[in-house]
Amino acid sequence: MKSFLFRMALAAGSLSAAFVAGSSGATVTGNLNGAGSLVLTSAAVTFNNAQGVFGIDISSTSSFAPLAGTTATLQSLTLAADPPGVPVSVANFMTFAASPAASLTLTLLRPGVFSSAACGAAPAAGQTCTLAGSPFNFTNLTTTSSMVSFAIKGTIADGSPPISDIEGVFTAQFDSNYQTVLATIGTGQIGTTYSASFTSAAPVSASVTKSFAPANIPLNGTSTMTIALTNPNPATALTIAISDPLPTGLVVAGTPAVANACGGSVTAVAGTATVSLTGGSLAAGASCAVSVDVQGTLTGVITNIATATSTGAGTSTGTATLTVIGPPTIAKTFSPAAFILGGGSFVTFTLTNPAGNPDTLAGVGFTDILPGGLAVSNGSSPACGGTVTSSAGNMIVLAGASIVAGGTCQFSVPVFAQSTGTFTNTTGNVASANGGTGGVASATVVVAAPTPIPTLDDLTLIALAALLAVATCVGLRRKQR
Amino acid sequence: MPIAGRFALGACLALMSISHAALGQTPLTGILNGTGSLVLSPSGITFVNAGTGTFKVDITSTGSFAPLALTTASIQSIGQAVVAGTPTSVPNFITFAAQPTASVTLTLLLPGAFTSAACAAAPAVAQTCTPTGSPFSFTNVTATSSTVSFAIAGTASNAGAPSSITAVFTAQLSDRSYQSVLASLAAAGSLATTYSATLRATALSAGAVPASGSAR
Numbered sequence: 001m002k003s004f005l006f007r008m009a010l011a012a013g014s015l016s017a018a019f020v021a022g023s024s025g026a027t028v029t030g031n032l033n034g035a036g037s038l039v040l041t042s043a044a045v046t047f048n049n050a051q052g053v054f055g056i057d058i059s060s061t062s063s064f065a066p067l068a069g070t071t072a073t074l075q076s077l078t079l080a081a082d083p084p085g086v087p088v089s090v091a092n093f094m095t096f097a098a099s100p101a102a103s104l105t106l107t108l109l110r111p112g113v114f115s116s117a118a119c120g121a122a123p124a125a126g127q128t129c130t131l132a133g134s135p136f137n138f139t140n141l142t143t144t145s146s147m148v149s150f151a152i153k154g155t156i157a158d159g160s161p162p163i164s165d166i167e168g169v170f171t172a173q174f175d176s177n178y179q180t181v182l183a184t185i186g187t188g189q190i191g192t193t194y195s196a197s198f199t200s201a202a203p204v205s206a207s208v209t210k211s212f213a214p215a216n217i218p219l220n221g222t223s224t225m226t227i228a229l230t231n232p233n234p235a236t237a238l239t240i241a242i243s244d245p246l247p248t249g250l251v252v253a254g255t256p257a258v259a260n261a262c263g264g265s266v267t268a269v270a271g272t273a274t275v276s277l278t279g280g281s282l283a284a285g286a287s288c289a290v291s292v293d294v295q296g297t298l299t300g301v302i303t304n305i306a307t308a309t310s311t312g313a314g315t316s317t318g319t320a321t322l323t324v325i326g327p328p329t330i331a332k333t334f335s336p337a338a339f340i341l342g343g344g345s346f347v348t349f350t351l352t353n354p355a356g357n358p359d360t361l362a363g364v365g366f367t368d369i370l371p372g373g374l375a376v377s378n379g380s381s382p383a384c385g386g387t388v389t390s391s392a393g394n395m396i397v398l399a400g401a402s403i404v405a406g407g408t409c410q411f412s413v414p415v416f417a418q419s420t421g422t423f424t425n426t427t428g429n430v431a432s433a434n435g436g437t438g439g440v441a442s443a444t445v446v447v448a449a450p451t452p453i454p455t456l457d458d459l460t461l462i463a464l465a466a467l468l469a470v471a472t473c474v475g476l477r478r479k480q481r
Numbered sequence: 482m483p484i485a486g487r488f489a490l491g492a493c494l495a496l497m498s499i500s501h502a503a504l505g506q507t508p509l510t511g512i513l514n515g516t517g518s519l520v521l522s523p524s525g526i527t528f529v530n531a532g533t534g535t536f537k538v539d540i541t542s543t544g545s546f547a548p549l550a551l552t553t554a555s556i557q558s559i560g561q562a563v564v565a566g567t568p569t570s571v572p573n574f575i576t577f578a579a580q581p582t583a584s585v586t587l588t589l590l591l592p593g594a595f596t597s598a599a600c601a602a603a604p605a606v607a608q609t610c611t612p613t614g615s616p617f618s619f620t621n622v623t624a625t626s627s628t629v630s631f632a633i634a635g636t637a638s639n640a641g642a643p644s645s646i647t648a649v650f651t652a653q654l655s656d657r658s659y660q661s662v663l664a665s666l667a668a669a670g671s672l673a674t675t676y677s678a679t680l681r682a683t684a685l686s687a688g689a690v691p692a693s694g695s696a697r
Binding site: 125139191 | 516534540595607609621623654655673676677
């Protein structure tokens with residue numbers, strides 16, 4: 001089949017009303033049902049717009065219901081200029097006698113949906129056929145009857161925005177199989193009636209996808225908050241506003257680093273809890289994003305909702321969560337807290353994942369260098385899911401530990417004294433991979449000198465020996481008697 | 482009556498006689514094209530026979546039907562008593578406002594042309610479906626729009642002159658797939674839309690038996 005041309009001449013009718021009386025400019029929605037007649041040739045489909053003009057049926061709904069009993073006009077289409085499957089823009093493709101401000105712009109003549117495999121087959125019921133490059137779907141209902149359908153899409157407005165998307169389907173039928181129809185229109189024409197239905201949907205709000213990167217930050221750390229918008233309307237541009245009140249525990253970072261690809265103006269002042277966009281715009285089918293750096297000031301899982309308002313198309317929201325994790329805390333004690341030089345003590349470390357922290361602290365570690373006079377034996381052992389290593393005689397290092405949410409862990413290391421004295425020992429800062437750096441811990445241990453054992457001088461020892469000798473002799477003599 | 486008046490009356494009577502002979506006393510032949518609106522429901526097909534939904538004979542009609550262009554016809558509803566593929570007899574299935582002597586008797590509602598294999602599949606472009614025992618041939622033109630068609634056979638009589646007829650009806654739903662249509666009908670819903678139809682009438686010789694359903 002060669003290319004087709006669609007034509008529809010102007011229809012007569014009064015030009016007196018909007019879709020809904022007095023509401024020109026309103027969103028056009030609903031179903032438009034109608035019928036008319038056409039003449040099909042190999043080069044064109046000519047709609048009869050005089051006595052076979054497209055009449056709007058009473059089954060039409062919503063915006064189209066008031067048009068029941070009136071007529072509509074379809075402009076001609078040339079397939080060479082508007083081939084199936086190729087986006088086009090045919091203004092005033094359909095106009096309405098009873099609603100002169102309204103018009104339908106054709107944006108796509110859909111390609112036919114069947115294959116051409118059975119287009120030249122012997123006629124049989126149930127066969128389907130779409131010739132290459134054709135918008136038409138032929139079906140043989142019997143061996144001597146057939147139908148054809150085609151579909152369009154476009155936009156429709158009642159004089160001014162908002163613009164609605166619209167889909168349309170046409171059907172017609174013949175008293176011969178499509179093989180005969182194709183042969184006939186190759187050299188002649190066939191007149192028949194058609195019916196058509198159109199569905200117009202109001203433009204819908206841009207969809208919102210919100211995210212934080214990274215999604216987990218340490219307390220007072222920063223994350224990039226991104227609000228991505230997508231216009232799902234294939235032919236309707238949207239004017240966009242965003243409102244994003246930040247919840248407690250989240251503020252705009254000191255350096256907001258605002259990025260805006262949505263047009264309009266973004267408000268995001270450092271230290272405040274509001275991010276907003278006004279006057280943004282989003283082309284049909286397009287996407288854009290606004291991003292702002294934010295700071296987590298409280299630990300916990302923070303849920304944040306952004307609301308996008310699309311003028312004339314409603315609102316939609318996007319939700320994301322940011323996990324803010326505080327650092328571990330550390331405490332230490334010596335037990336015993338005092339010992340005699342030459343003895344020893346245990347230094348015990350207690351690490352805590354603070355209440356309110358929503359997640360396990362990972363990569364926990366610290367370094368504790370003992371002051372001079374205290375010492376440890378070199379070596380390593382498991383501790384708190386990580387490893388504690390003693391080295392250099394006075395250094396204790398914990399690395400790779402983890403602490404579950406709300407949990408604590410504890411380990412001890414034996415300590416020896418090399419001298420007497422009072423030793424105050426302070427650890428380095430305890431840190432974690434995901435919760436940042438915490439504080440230090442201190443403890444004091446006293447090392448005392450050993451108490452001396454009482455002794456006798458030499459003369460006293462000699463006298464004591466002599467006394468013991470005398471006593472021994474006296475004892476032996478009495479025994480002999 | 483003056484001579485001129487008698488002549489005019491005679492001429493009018495002659496023209497009426499010719500017209501009546503053409504439209505009222507010969508078998509219906511040719512193509513009848515028309516449009517109207519209908520309602521699909523679990524109880525069957527209800528043709529709208531009032532207001533803007535009334536079947537309107539189109540200007541593209543030919544033969545016996547050409548003079549009926551822009552007039553209306555009434556079509557009886559097709560209820561569950563009419564079983565696809567089973568001979569029936571529904572007199573006055575179609576009657577013509579401008580041709581009271583003519584009527585169509587429905588003798589067969591043809592079975593749909595497709596299989597039921599894809600009737601319950603997820604909606605997709607180009608799917609076809611005829612539920613088991615149904616007269617309907619459904620096609621998804623897009624994933625959210627569909628067409629439905631059905632065919633009938635019957636006889637026509639014009640002041641006793643017989644004809645055989647076959648007819649095809651097509652309709653469309655721009656807001657739903659046929660799966661959605663079937664689901665609506667299964668849930669006792671109804672769907673209103675417009676249709677177009679083409680009917681072919683072929684004169685039968687006296688005593689001839691009209692074929693019904695032979696088109697398949």
